[in-house]
Amino acid sequence: xxxxxxxxxxxxxxxxxxxxxxxxxxxxxxxxxxxxxxxxxxxxxxxxxxxxxxxxxxxxxxxxxxxxxxxxxxxxxxxxxxxxxxxxxxxxxxxxxxxxxxxxxxxxxxxxxxxxxxxxxxxxxxxxxxxxxxxxxxxxxxxxxxxxxxxxxxxxxxxxxxxxxxxxxxxxxxxxxxxxxxxxxxxxxxxxxxxxxxxxxxxxxxxxxxxxxxxxxxxxxxxxxxxxxxxxxxxxxxxxxxxxxxx
Numbered sequence: 001x002x003x004x005x006x007x008x009x010x011x012x013x014x015x016x017x018x019x020x021x022x023x024x025x026x027x028x029x030x031x032x033x034x035x036x037x038x039x040x041x042x043x044x045x046x047x048x049x050x051x052x053x054x055x056x057x058x059x060x061x062x063x064x065x066x067x068x069x070x071x072x073x074x075x076x077x078x079x080x081x082x083x084x085x086x087x088x089x090x091x092x093x094x095x096x097x098x099x100x101x102x103x104x105x106x107x108x109x110x111x112x113x114x115x116x117x118x119x120x121x122x123x124x125x126x127x128x129x130x131x132x133x134x135x136x137x138x139x140x141x142x143x144x145x146x147x148x149x150x151x152x153x154x155x156x157x158x159x160x161x162x163x164x165x166x167x168x169x170x171x172x173x174x175x176x177x178x179x180x181x182x183x184x185x186x187x188x189x190x191x192x193x194x195x196x197x198x199x200x201x202x203x204x205x206x207x208x209x210x211x212x213x214x215x216x217x218x219x220x221x222x223x224x225x226x227x228x229x230x231x232x233x234x235x236x237x238x239x240x241x242x243x244x245x246x247x
Contacts (some may be wrong), residue, residue, distance in 0.1 A: 003105045021173050028171040028178075037182040038069050040170050044154060044180040045074050053152040054078040056143065060213040061093040062191050064200045066183050067155045071102035079107045080146050084138035085117075086215035087125065090204045098199065108144040110200075112138045131233055138215075152178040158191075159184055 026203050031045050040239060055070055055077050056121040057063045070077055081095060099107050120126060147153055158181075159168050183191075195202065201216045205213055209221035211228040220231040 001010045017162065020179060021176065025169075025171045025173045027170045033170045034185070035170070037066060037186065038073070040180065040182040041066070041069055041073055041093055041154065044152065044171075044178075044182070045077065047178075048152050050076065051078075051202050052150055053154065054080050054147065054150045056082075056147075058081045058082070059098060059203075060156075061203050061206050061211055062158075062183075063156055064098060064202075065191055065194045066154075067098060067102055068194075068198060068200055069182070071104060074147055075091070075103050076105045078150075080110050080143070081107060082139050082143055083109045083111050084215050085112065086138065086217055088205060088219075089173060089214065090215045091213060094201075094203050101201070110142045112142050116141065124188065126216070131218060131236055147177065150177065152180060154180040154182060157181050158185050160194075171182075183233070203232055230246070 028043065032040060035043065049052075055067070056065060057079060059081060066078070070079075095107070098104070117124075120137055121134065126137070139232065153174070157168060167183050168181055170181050172179050172181070184211070194200070196230060203210075210231060211222060212217060212232055213219055214232055218233050220234050222231040
């Protein structure tokens, strides 16, 4: 386990125009958008050099599924975890368990800039006043810095999770990078079957009524029949932290 150090790694992603990125994403989606998650992961890893693509994960409720797939294909892939300073202790323990169990060789902890927090969130309560700004400082900005060396990144979002993700492709444009969503087409039954097939451990908070797990102050249990992300930023007009919103 090693923290992200700004300025390390390559000089940055290969520079291509927005049109090049859009064309590449559209071509990959047309050819492989309906492929299995494992095939999508292999295609993405074949498209880019080993140090040019990263996995980004929250080590949340269903992260084990695609991280297990990734570990069987290329366990040396850089795995970025945004350590916001507000995660549940159970999430950190789960991250440590999965890292060891899956043999992930390059898990990096990405942290917010201490000066940003000192200036804008000195007592750590910004989430209660401006959740968007809190996410920006603790998630969006740190991830943007950590992704600088890469031309593409992968994540575990799925279409069934919320209305805002319902039309998500497997390959899409994210600013100057390609973003890959290998589990886009999978529903709850697919996830459940994969957990059972490989006897994978669940995040301990799932059994306590948290099907979607983010930072502790902004995550609550859901009620029967609610969208699985209903417990995120409950009572606020907010559905995403910001890292998956188009630049």
